[in-house]
Amino acid sequence: RSEFAARVNRIQPSQSGAAAQRVRELQAQGRTILNLTQGEPDFDTPDNVVQAALAAMKRGETKYTNTDGTAVLKETIAKKFARENGLSYKVSQISVANGAKQILFNALAATLDHGDEVIIPAPYWVSYPEMVSFFGGVPKIVACPAARNFKLDPIDLERAITSRTRWLLLNSPSNPTGAVYTRRELEPIIDVLRRNPHVWLLSDDIYEHLVYDGLEYCTPAAIDQSVAERTLVVNGVSKAYCMTGWRIGYAAGPAKLISQMAKLQSQATANPSSISQAAAVEALNGPQEGLRERAEKYQRRRNLVLEGLASVPGLACDKPSGAFYVFPSCRDLIGKRTPDGTVLADDKDFCKYLLDAEGVAVVHGAAYGLSPHFRISYATADETLKEACVRIARACSRLS
Ligand code: PLP
Numbered sequence: 189r190s191e192f193a194a195r196v197n198r199i200q201p202s203q204s205g206a207a208a209q210r211v212r213e214l215q216a217q218g219r220t221i222l223n224l225t226q227g228e229p230d231f232d233t234p235d236n237v238v239q240a241a242l243a244a245m246k247r248g249e250t251k252y253t254n255t256d257g258t259a260v261l262k263e264t265i266a267k268k269f270a271r272e273n274g275l276s277y278k279v280s281q282i283s284v285a286n287g288a289k290q291i292l293f294n295a296l297a298a299t300l301d302h303g304d305e306v307i308i309p310a311p312y313w314v315s316y317p318e319m320v321s322f323f324g325g326v327p328k329i330v331a332c333p334a335a336r337n338f339k340l341d342p343i344d345l346e347r348a349i350t351s352r353t354r355w356l357l358l359n360s361p362s363n364p365t366g367a368v369y370t371r372r373e374l375e376p377i378i379d380v381l382r383r384n385p386h387v388w389l390l391s392d393d394i395y396e397h398l399v400y401d402g403l404e405y406c407t408p409a410a411i412d413q414s415v416a417e418r419t420l421v422v423n424g425v426s427k428a429y430c431m432t433g434w435r436i437g438y439a440a441g442p443a444k445l446i447s448q449m450a451k452l453q454s455q456a457t458a459n460p461s462s463i464s465q466a467a468a469v470e471a472l473n474g475p476q477e478g479l480r481e482r483a484e485k486y487q488r489r490r491n492l493v494l495e496g497l498a499s500v501p502g503l504a505c506d507k508p509s510g511a512f513y514v515f516p517s518c519r520d521l522i523g524k525r526t527p528d529g530t531v532l533a534d535d536k537d538f539c540k541y542l543l544d545a546e547g548v549a550v551v552h553g554a555a556y557g558l559s560p561h562f563r564i565s566y567a568t569a570d571e572t573l574k575e576a577c578v579r580i581a582r583a584c585s586r587l588s
Pocket residue numbers: 227286287288289290313359362363392394423424425426432435436437
C-alpha cells in the first residue's frame with residue numbers, strides 16, 4: 189500500500205505555482221528575472237477596503253462567523269448579482285469561502301461520485317482537472333484550439349456529454365487565454381445544456397471585470413432560466429479588487445447545493461476570515477470607479493505585449509478580450525536549435541530556454557492542456573513587459 193491516499197496520489201501540484209516558485213529560487217540566487225507567471229493583480233488593495241478591514245478589527249469583528257459567510261456579506265453579494273448580472277438570488281442561495289478556489293472545491297466535493305464526469309474545455313485553469321480527479325471524478329477534456337479562439341464548439345460539447353456527465357465547467361474570461369464568450373457565442377452552448385437537464389453548469393466568472401475593447405460581459409446564467417436553476421456562478425474579490433491574499437470567493441446557485449457546500453465547509457475550514465469578509469463588503473458596496481481604471485491599465489498593457497510580440501519570428505498571438513493573459517503559439521519554433529545546441533522539443537523546453545537565456549519567466553501551455561503555447565501574465569509593470577518582449581524577440585531570433 190502507498191504511504192499516502194490514492195486520492196492525493198492522483199493529483200499533481202499546480203504547475204503555474206511551480207513556475208512561480210522557480211522564479212523565487214532564481215531570484216534568491218541573485219538573478220534578475222522578469223516574472224510574467226503571476227496570476228494576480230500587481231496593484232495594491234484599494235485603501236477604502238483596507239480601512240474597512242481595520243475598522244472591522246477595531247469593532248471586534250474578530251470572531252467566528254456563520255460558516256459560509258456573514259449575513260451582511262451574503263446580502264451584499266446578492267445585490268451585486270442583481271446590479272451587475274441581472275440575476276436574482278435569495279441569501280440561502282449564496283455561499284462565501286476562502287477564495288473561488290475553495291468554492292470550486294466544495295462544489296465538486298459535494299457532487300462528484302467515483303466515475304462522474306466533468307467537461308472541461310482546454311486550455312483550462314490548472315486546478316480544474318486536478319480537483320475533479322481528487323474526488324474520483326473523470327475530467328473530460330474538450331480541445332478548443334486557437335483557430336476557434338480557444339472557445340468551446342457546441343457540437344463538441346454535445347458529443348462529450350454522457351449519462352455520467354455532472355458538470356460543464358466554463359471560465360470566461362479565461363485563464364490562460366483571455367478569451368471572453370459573447371452572449372451570441374454562449375447561446376448555442378446553453379442550448380445544448382437546456383437539452384441535457386442532467387448536466388449542471390459551473391461558471392467561473394472570476395475575471396468578469398477584466399474585459400476590454402468595450403466588450404459587454406455576459407454571464408452564462410443570464411441566458412436561460414432553466415439552465416440558471418442548475419448553474420453555480422462562481423466569483424470573488426481576488427482579481428477584481430486586487431485582494432488575492434484576503435481569500436474571499438463566493439458563489440450563487442441552487443439552495444440545496446449551497447447547503448451541502450456549507451455542511452462540508454463547516455467540517456473543513458469553517459468561515460473565511462471575519463476581517464476579510466468585512467473588507468469584501470466594502471469592495472462590493474464601495475466606489476466602483478477603480479474597476480474601470482484598472483481595466484484601462486490592463487488593456488493598455490495587453491496592447492503593449494501584443495505590439496511587442498507582433499513581429500517576433502515564430503510566435504503567433506491573437507488579441508484576447510479579457511483577463512490579464514495572452515497565450516501565444518510557439519509552434520513554428522518547435523524543433524529549432526538554441527545557440528548552445530539544444531533542440532526545443534516542446535513548449536516546456538521553449539519556456540526553459542526563455543528563462544535560462546533571457547531571464548524571462550512564463551508558463552508552458554501544456555500546463556493548461558494545450559500545446560505548443562505559453563502563457564504571459566501582463567499583470568505587471570509596463571517597463572517589465574516592454575523589456576520582456578525585447579528579450580523574447582532576441583531569444584527567438586537566436587534559434588536556428
Ligand atoms: N478561477 C480561475 C480561473 C483562476 O485563475 C483563479 C486564480 O488564479 C481562481 C479561480 C481562484 O481565485 P481565488 O481563489 O483567489 O478566488
